[in-house]
Amino acid sequence: MEETEGTASSGYLESSPERTLLIPENILVEQALAAEFVEVCRNPIDGIFVSPSVNNKFVWFGVIFIRKGIFGGGIFRFRIQIPSSFPNSTDLPRVIFHQSIFHPLISQKELTLARSFPDGWKPEKHSLRRVLIVIQRSFYSFDVDNDSEASILYKEHREKFREIAKECVESSRSMVYDEVEEDCNGIRLLPWDALIHRTARDKMIQIGKGLKAHGTAADFRRDVFSKMGLQVSEIVGRSYPQSYSWFDPEEMTVVTRYEEPKEEPKMTSARIDREKHGIEPLDLSVIGDLTGKSD
Structure with a gap:
């Protein structure tokens, strides 16, 4: 049987030394995202659970349980929107909470990541696990070096800030069993059985x-x-x-x-x-x- 380059007639493939193996971009992206999720599974962040969306590979669902501090007892849902150019993107992911939270670093439900990544996203240095660490720390250590209403109240009227934070906590607990996004990987919490x-x-x-x-x-x-x-x-x-x-x-x-x-x-x-x-x-x-x- 005559053999030609690139055929498997003899049970193996031959490739020209001048040719470079090309891997489709979508496969590289999916492997990069899978590697990010594996890293989180192997090194979980205390109090945070995440799950990748089935419908959109650039979305992760998450929930954080706050165990102590001003927001202690809060159960806050969020989603991470990953740039479509990941993993080579220099754009930061977006962290958007399910509810409004009166917090110095949260504006219109979105957590500000720019302070934690001042030079933008560096693929060779940063990871999505690092984003989860920033989410966790934002509820225990407040950066109030801005002029937001929450920052001013935290610095000047701490007790009033605590009262509003407590309302956010109670609100999160009241909706903990609400229906989540129509995605089979959405994180659902059920009453104790x-x-x-x-x-x-x-x-x-x-x-x-x-x-x-x-x-x-x-x-x-x-x-x-x-x-x-x-x-x-x-x-x-x-x-x-x-x-x-x-x-x-x-x-x-x-x-x-x-x-x-x-x-x-x-x-x-x-x-x-x-x-x-x-x-x-x-x-x-x-x-x-x-x-x-x-x-």
């Missing part, structure tokens, strides 16, 4: 107690500590506190229970070697009692 949510919470607690989320428990430990910048050999024999969090169905506040670390038995050299090399201990429970009577 003990049959569903308590069961899910109990499963989370069980997972926290040692059920394997990775191929092996050793894989899980290595993954966790590598993200902390630690080698397994550095943490062998050390214990870390566990905690579980959920929301009080009445107060809608975060409830966290910390587990007291149990005293670990002194590690043998064999166990230390297993930990260092990621070797799981043998499970001998399936082996019958060899000392018992035979049939």
Whole structure:
């Protein structure tokens, strides 16, 4: 059979050394957006949940739970509008909240990002996770160096500012179960259902107690500590506190229970070697009692 360049008649493709592999722009954009979302999933921001839109790849839905401070107790929905020229754009994403919030950095529901990115968006330096960090910090540390009404009130009449902020918090809680955008990836919050949510919470607690989320428990430990910048050999024999969090169905506040670390038995050299090399201990429970009577 005659072979021609670019055909797969022999089971493989040949390409001319002068030709450059071209990848469609839409694929590059989708891969860049997927990488951004993966980064957020691997390194989540405390109190923030996001979900990419199904209908528009340049939109992320989000919700932030404020746990303390002037806006403590607030549950604010927002969306991130990503420039269509992403990831090579120099334009900043836009963060737009679902409701009006009386805040020094929020005008007409939109959070000002220019102060956090004074030189514009730099693809080689910035990420959407960084935008989420800015959203989080804006509710705990106020930059009031502007002449907005909220800034002036915060500087000159702090108690009045607190009163208005509290109204925003109460408003957010009153609409927490409202219908969201017509997008199957829109973040929906449901009232507490003990049959569903308590069961899910109990499963989370069980997972926290040692059920394997990775191929092996050793894989899980290595993954966790590598993200902390630690080698397994550095943490062998050390214990870390566990905690579980959920929301009080009445107060809608975060409830966290910390587990007291149990005293670990002194590690043998064999166990230390297993930990260092990621070797799981043998499970001998399936082996019958060899000392018992035979049939």
